[in-house]
Amino acid sequence: CTMCPTCMTTEFRAATQLLDCACAEGSYLIKGGTTLGLCDSCPPGLTCPFGSKYDNFEKISTDSSLPIPTLAENFWSNSEDPLSSYMCRIDQMGCPGGAPGRCNGGRIGRVCAVCPEGQAWSDDKCINCDGGFSAMLYLAVFLSTGAICGAYYFGNSPPRANVTIATAGSTLSSQILTITQLLSMFKDLNVPWPVSIRGVFEITALTIGSGSISYECFLGNTATGKYSFRCLLPICLMLNIALIFYGTKVAAPLVQSCRAKTRFKAWDMDGTLNTAGQVLQALFIGVAAIVVVPLQCYEHPNGLKSMLQYPEVLCFEGGDHSVLLSFGFVIAVIFVIPFFAYCVYGTWRVVNPKASGQGREDHGKNLVRRYRFLLFRFRADVWWWGNVFMLRQLLLAFAPSLPANSPHGQSIYVIIILCFYGFAQAHFWPWKAPEFNVLDIFITAGLVVVITISMAFIPSTTDTGMYEALLVSCLCLLGVGSSVLLARICQFLIMSGVSSSFGVDTKGIDASQSQKMFGMHRSIHTNGLPAYMDTLTQMSYYDRRILTKGLVAFQASTDGFQMAGMSGVGAKRLMGLKRTDSTSRGTSASKDVVNEPEAEGAFGTYGIVYI
Numbered sequence: 001c002t003m004c005p006t007c008m009t010t011e012f013r014a015a016t017q018l019l020d021c022a023c024a025e026g027s028y029l030i031k032g033g034t035t036l037g038l039c040d041s042c043p044p045g046l047t048c049p050f051g052s053k054y055d056n057f058e059k060i061s062t063d064s065s066l067p068i069p070t071l072a073e074n075f076w077s078n079s080e081d082p083l084s085s086y087m088c089r090i091d092q093m094g095c096p097g098g099a100p101g102r103c104n105g106g107r108i109g110r111v112c113a114v115c116p117e118g119q120a121w122s123d124d125k126c127i128n129c130d131g132g133f134s135a136m137l138y139l140a141v142f143l144s145t146g147a148i149c150g151a152y153y154f155g156n157s158p159p160r161a162n163v164t165i166a167t168a169g170s171t172l173s174s175q176i177l178t179i180t181q182l183l184s185m186f187k188d189l190n191v192p193w194p195v196s197i198r199g200v201f202e203i204t205a206l207t208i209g210s211g212s213i214s215y216e217c218f219l220g221n222t223a224t225g226k227y228s229f230r231c232l233l234p235i236c237l238m239l240n241i242a243l244i245f246y247g248t249k250v251a252a253p254l255v256q257s258c259r260a261k262t263r264f265k266a267w268d269m270d271g272t273l274n275t276a277g278q279v280l281q282a283l284f285i286g287v288a289a290i291v292v293v294p295l296q297c298y299e300h301p302n303g304l305k306s307m308l309q310y311p312e313v314l315c316f317e318g319g320d321h322s323v324l325l326s327f328g329f330v331i332a333v334i335f336v337i338p339f340f341a342y343c344v345y346g347t348w349r350v351v352n353p354k355a356s357g358q359g360r361e362d363h364g365k366n367l368v369r370r371y372r373f374l375l376f377r378f379r380a381d382v383w384w385w386g387n388v389f390m391l392r393q394l395l396l397a398f399a400p401s402l403p404a405n406s407p408h409g410q411s412i413y414v415i416i417i418l419c420f421y422g423f424a425q426a427h428f429w430p431w432k433a434p435e436f437n438v439l440d441i442f443i444t445a446g447l448v449v450v451i452t453i454s455m456a457f458i459p460s461t462t463d464t465g466m467y468e469a470l471l472v473s474c475l476c477l478l479g480v481g482s483s484v485l486l487a488r489i490c491q492f493l494i495m496s497g498v499s500s501s502f503g504v505d506t507k508g509i510d511a512s513q514s515q516k517m518f519g520m521h522r523s524i525h526t527n528g529l530p531a532y533m534d535t536l537t538q539m540s541y542y543d544r545r546i547l548t549k550g551l552v553a554f555q556a557s558t559d560g561f562q563m564a565g566m567s568g569v570g571a572k573r574l575m576g577l578k579r580t581d582s583t584s585r586g587t588s589a590s591k592d593v594v595n596e597p598e599a600e601g602a603f604g605t606y607g608i609v610y611i
Contacts, residue, residue, distance in 0.1 A: 007039035011050050022051035028069045029053040044301035045075035045085030057082050060099060073097040075301070076111045084302040086111045089311055093124065113312040114221040121216070129217035137218055141240075148241055151278045156271040156369060159376040162540060163433040171377050171436055174282055178393070179443055180204040181285045183450075188289075188296060188308055188400035189414075190407040191454045223310035224320050230290050231327045234335050237279055245272045270370040277346075277373040280339050284390055288397035291332045294324040298404035308400065340394065344387050346371040351383055378430045379540055385430035392421045407458045408467065411451050418448050432540045 004010060004021035011020070023029050023039035030038050031054040042048035046069045056066040057079070071077060075085045077100045088095035094104050094112030103112035105125035115126035154166055163171075180203075187193070187201035219225040245267045252266035280287070296308040297315035305315040313320045350367050368375070374386040395417050402410045422444040431437045461467075492502050524532050536544060 023048070023053075025050045027052070029055070031055060042069055043083045043085060045077075045087065046071055046083065054083070057100070068099070070099065071095075071097040071102075076103070077101070078110070086300045086302065086304070086306065086311075087298070088112060089308075110312040110314075111306065113310065115216060117221060119216065144237060145240060145244070148237075148244060148275060148279065152244075152267060152271060152275040155278050156274055156372065159368060159372055160538070162538065167376060168433060168436075171431070171433070172439075174377075175436070175439060175443065177282055178285070179447075181289075181393075182396060182447060185285065185289060185396060185400065186414075186450070186454075189410050189454075190298060190308075190400075190404040191411070192457050192459075193454065194457065222320075223307070223313045224323050227290075227293065227310065227324050228327055230293075231331050233290075234280065234283065234287050234331070237283075238276060241272060241276050241279070245269075270366045273370045274372045277343070277371070280335075281343075281373055281386070281390065284336075284339070285393040285397050287331065288336055288394050289400075291328045291336055292398055292401040294321060294328045295398075295401035296404070305404075308404065336394070340387075340390060343374055343390060347374050347384050347387060350375065377432060377436075379432055379542060382428050382430040385428065388421070388424065388430075392417060406461075406463070406466075408455065408461055411455050411458070412467075412470070414451050415448055418444050418451075422448070429542055432542070434541055437542075 002018070004018075007023065007027065008021040009024045011022070015021070026042050026048055027039040028042060028048045029052065030040050033039070033053070033055070042052075048069045049067050051067040052069050053067065054069070056068045059066055060068055069083060071085060074088050074095050075097060076088055076095045077083065077085045079100045082100040088111045094107045096102055096104050105121070106115060106119070107121075107126060108114060108116055115121050118129055119126040120129055121127075155170060157164075157166065160167075183201060184204040187198075187204070193201065216226075219229050248266040252264060255262055255264045293309055294307065294315075297305040298308055299305050304317070307313045307315055307321065307324070310320075310324075313324065315321055346367075350371050375383055378385045396414060399410050399414050399417075402413060404410075422441060425437070425440055425444065429437050431440060489502065492500055536547075539547070
């Protein structure tokens, strides 16, 4: 028997000719190779049957039976370099594999990413464009104009402590829009989502202008045209608001001249700025997502990278990608960063008396109207929460731009952001209505569960070093946190003894706080029950609840108070308070309070029993 050349074998035993020797399955004969060997391993993304030869690519058009390295499903290569494979997006289902250059549904180009000019992708195939596609653009303009007008007329009412039906509807709509935008962002994570839920993601993708919208019919099939259109969307919205603003300036005098009694008035500047803020805040994560699109890349088996949303564009290879990067940078500079800074400055300016114009009531009201979109949904003591909410949106928008070959890292990043937000939300309880606080926590927890479950579909990774270090860091933080608290307890034990108070506030109440509380007590007593009831009615449910708890604690420390059928002594025992008589209570200020029968009666009558 004569041995076959190195790396070669025969397809069957007892072969009698040297021509029966060929490259084994999983390898191919390199370009220009002969029967003397020179087999090479099959490249990633391809399958090599027995006897595969590179030179057969030139002959496959005339003899399809010749063995060649064939592309696996969901991979693509061109005929000029058939062994340099590109990975196609699974959700686009455009790459059938097989011979180089093949595409499903009439798609063309690198990784079968686009349809021919004059066609658009619909129902798993490219179809000719008709008037219906262009009509979608006009419908979008009409709907956006209606939404802007609705935001002005329903979103510029004076803010109130309680939640009105209009405020509740607006808040619910914004939270629904937020969750759909986040789900759309999750679609761009490098997670192999199940086919059964991809339809949900395609619907939610409409909220940030990505997904299966057929831009090709009026923008062409180039990535530059489609991305520039998305970049122009926020600019077009702001121009639309400006046109409506100046349009009302022209139309209002004409309408008033025709009808003496009319409610139509020209838009004012503060209300218009508030409307623009509402629109941009609602679409903030969508605009931020547009900025990071050129940074969302995934790697091919040949070492090159493609943009996730426009796979035909290679990342960091010049050309179209450089243009898209410049577009994204412009949107970040003229919209995302300035708008976030404007919101932070606006909230500070409203609550800062000097910035708002102390003593200028009209100016202060104008500021509240201008920045109403930042304040009207949140409680007064958590006036800054709108900025926290927007920061969360901005951070989550960058999740798909993390390395695509690390889907576990993307998922962990999203979970960390959501968990920190959820902890802060549960602590501050920022929304005016408790129902929306519960809904926000429920949404945040639900999103965490969705991402956690999605990790079951991610293939296991061999690069465990980073995750092992992250796990060790988390365990160390747990240990450090417990150790710090233990050291704090030991410090109090050594300095003050076992019976000393423990916590952040161990110095008790100072004189200024006592004076404020005593002043509130006198105000309640002076104004009487109707004014007190009026004040309580205007407060939000959460603030009344906090006030109730404070009154329970305060009144439980006085004699003669009964809480829910419990004697004053029983209430004190429950709260760990010492029994005192009226002659030995606290400071002189507290003596004035308890020794003044009318004032004590004010607390006893209007306190916990009423609330």
